[in-house]
Amino acid sequence: xxxxxxxxxxxxxxxxxxxxxxxxxxxxxxxxxxxxxxxxxxxxxxxxxxxxxxxxxxxxxxxxxxxxxxxxxxxxxxxxxxxxxxxxxxxxxxxxxxxxxxxxxxxxxxxxxxxxxxxxxxxxxxxxxxxxxxxxxxxxxxxxxxxxxxxxxxxxxxxxxxxxxxxxxxxxxxxxxxxxxxxxxxxxxxxxxxxxxxxxxxxxxxxxxxxxxxxxxxxxxxxxxxxxxxxxxxxxxxxxxxxxxxxxxxxxxxxxxx
Amino acid sequence: xxxxxxxxxxxxxxxxxxxxxxxxxxxxxxxxxxxxxxxxxxxxxxxxxxxxxxxxxxxxxxxxxxxxxxxxxxxxxxxxxxxxxxxxxxxxxxxxxxxxxxxxxxxxxxxxxxxxxxxxxxxxxxxxxxxxxxxxxxxxxxxxxxxxxxxxxxxxxxxxxxxxxxxxxxxxxxxxxxxxxxxxxxxxxxxxxxxxxxxxxxxxxxxxxxxxxxxxxxxxxxxxxxxxxxxxxxxxxxxxxxxxxxxxxxxxxxxxxx
Numbered sequence: 001x002x003x004x005x006x007x008x009x010x011x012x013x014x015x016x017x018x019x020x021x022x023x024x025x026x027x028x029x030x031x032x033x034x035x036x037x038x039x040x041x042x043x044x045x046x047x048x049x050x051x052x053x054x055x056x057x058x059x060x061x062x063x064x065x066x067x068x069x070x071x072x073x074x075x076x077x078x079x080x081x082x083x084x085x086x087x088x089x090x091x092x093x094x095x096x097x098x099x100x101x102x103x104x105x106x107x108x109x110x111x112x113x114x115x116x117x118x119x120x121x122x123x124x125x126x127x128x129x130x131x132x133x134x135x136x137x138x139x140x141x142x143x144x145x146x147x148x149x150x151x152x153x154x155x156x157x158x159x160x161x162x163x164x165x166x167x168x169x170x171x172x173x174x175x176x177x178x179x180x181x182x183x184x185x186x187x188x189x190x191x192x193x194x195x196x197x198x199x200x201x202x203x204x205x206x207x208x209x210x211x212x213x214x215x216x217x218x219x220x221x222x223x224x225x226x227x228x229x230x231x232x233x234x235x236x237x238x239x240x241x242x243x244x245x246x247x248x249x250x251x252x253x254x255x256x257x258x
Numbered sequence: 259x260x261x262x263x264x265x266x267x268x269x270x271x272x273x274x275x276x277x278x279x280x281x282x283x284x285x286x287x288x289x290x291x292x293x294x295x296x297x298x299x300x301x302x303x304x305x306x307x308x309x310x311x312x313x314x315x316x317x318x319x320x321x322x323x324x325x326x327x328x329x330x331x332x333x334x335x336x337x338x339x340x341x342x343x344x345x346x347x348x349x350x351x352x353x354x355x356x357x358x359x360x361x362x363x364x365x366x367x368x369x370x371x372x373x374x375x376x377x378x379x380x381x382x383x384x385x386x387x388x389x390x391x392x393x394x395x396x397x398x399x400x401x402x403x404x405x406x407x408x409x410x411x412x413x414x415x416x417x418x419x420x421x422x423x424x425x426x427x428x429x430x431x432x433x434x435x436x437x438x439x440x441x442x443x444x445x446x447x448x449x450x451x452x453x454x455x456x457x458x459x460x461x462x463x464x465x466x467x468x469x470x471x472x473x474x475x476x477x478x479x480x481x482x483x484x485x486x487x488x489x490x491x492x493x494x495x496x497x498x499x500x501x502x503x504x505x506x507x508x509x510x511x512x513x514x515x516x
Binding site: 040042043044045046047048049050051053054055056073075076079080082083084106108109110115118122146147150151154160161164166167180181182183185186188190193194195197198204205206207208209234235236237238239240241242243244246247249250251253254256257258 | 298300301302303304305306307308309311312313314331333334337338340341342364366367368373376380404405408409412418419422424425438439440441443444446448451452453455456462463464465466467492493494495496497498499500501502504505507508509511512514515516
């Protein structure tokens with residue numbers, strides 16, 4: 001039987017340790033092709049490159065693995081993977097990450113890692129974004145790899161419905177302290193931002209975005225709760241942003257101008 | 259009574275005709291402050307600028323209106339508006355656009371216009387993204403302005419719940435051919451992409467993203483249906499991407515590794 005074809009991408013760039021860890025797991029489960037950004041793309045959200053051309057270059061980064069680096073965003077990588085690098089080949093699973101840092105809760109909309117996975121799901125490819133709650137380049141991915149292997153294997157054996165993607169976040173804990181997996185909803189948390197102001201040599205101001213993540217969602221069914229309590233969080237996510245509960249309450253607008 | 263404070267932004271850049279049209283309507287209804295990108299930012303989705311500093315510069319673009327241009331993405335503009343330009347002032351409404359081109363259906367996730375509005379809604383500011391289905395720089399915004407005035411006035415008189423945003427798309431029709439407003443769900447449509455390949459002087463390939471928008475959603479309750487039938491579409495939208503219908507079907511994953 002042919003092995004499944006697994007597309008691996010990320011937003012930290014093709015040389016990040018996190019994508020290497022993900023490739024190592026994927027190699028055990030299928031044929032792997034990597035299409036990833038040639039530079040860090042954190043915070044790029046669902047950005048695509050419209051007004052500039054894109055480069056896609058065959059590179060040798062992982063021994064024995066077909067790999068391409070792309071000059072664009074994570075979403076561009078998935079589009080180029082589907083339509084150029086893997087044209088005419090069926091992609092059975094797309095995995096994105098392992099991100100260096102959390103993509104729980106509202107981070108899903110800022111995250112290049114998750115936007116790449118969402119783009120794949122829009123193309124009908126089952127897809128999973130993986131993130132480890134450790135921002136450092138020297139993060140220990142071994143406990144994460146153990147659990148990612150389980151999740152990827154399950155996704156390959158029981159493909160979830162088209163259009164679905166999973167947002168998986170992994171606490172930064174030793175293997176024996178991770179309690180297991182939790183299916184969660186996205187916590188209603190947000191960033192409380194501030195800007196650091198500085199001055200250039202011409203005394204003109206410039207600003208650095210900074211801030212802290214604040215969770216005021218009291219639920220014990222959220223991804224943030226799961227992570228704070230030693231579980232890996234899995235949020236089934238989607239691209240339909242319609243607020244269905246608001247359709248009827250907003251219906252009065254249809255009478256405007258009549 | 260103090261006039262409401264209206265923040266105006268967009269993704270086509272501060273000199274685009276669409277934002278000028280929106281400012282003209284907003285001026286009739288409240289005090290207006292513009293914080294918009296200094297260059298076109300189409301397709302930037304929910305990108306934020308993490309690894310570079312941002313510039314925010316007071317500019318005179320609209321007679322009698324406080325305006326700032328920002329070097330970042332549309333989402334950066336809203337963050338800088340809230341935390342720097344309008345620090346300590348309460349923003350009553352954020353309007354983004356008028357975008358030159360459709361942001362119906364799945365375009366919401368690629369759109370800088372809508373991402374700016376969503377970012378404002380995350381900050382608790384009622385917000386609306388407006389788009390006209392005409393990509394040209396010479397688009398006629400007059401029919402759109404008529405309807406936008408109605409919608410903004412209603413939003414100021416009956417603020418919708420925090421966290422809500424409206425994705426408003428306007429067909430490119432003369433005023434007397436627009437049938438009215440429709441509350442809709444996001445159509446389940448998508449882009450079918452291809453890449454144009456070209457060669458540089460060193461015979462190396464590069465790629466331009468192109469594609470066409472395909473709607474296979476048969477519903478007559480969608481934004482695409484409304485627009486094709488002469489209505490202005492209003493989709494109440496949100497930032498919770500949890501696929502609630504998938505929570506129970508995915509619950510079996512919790513048994514993995516046990």
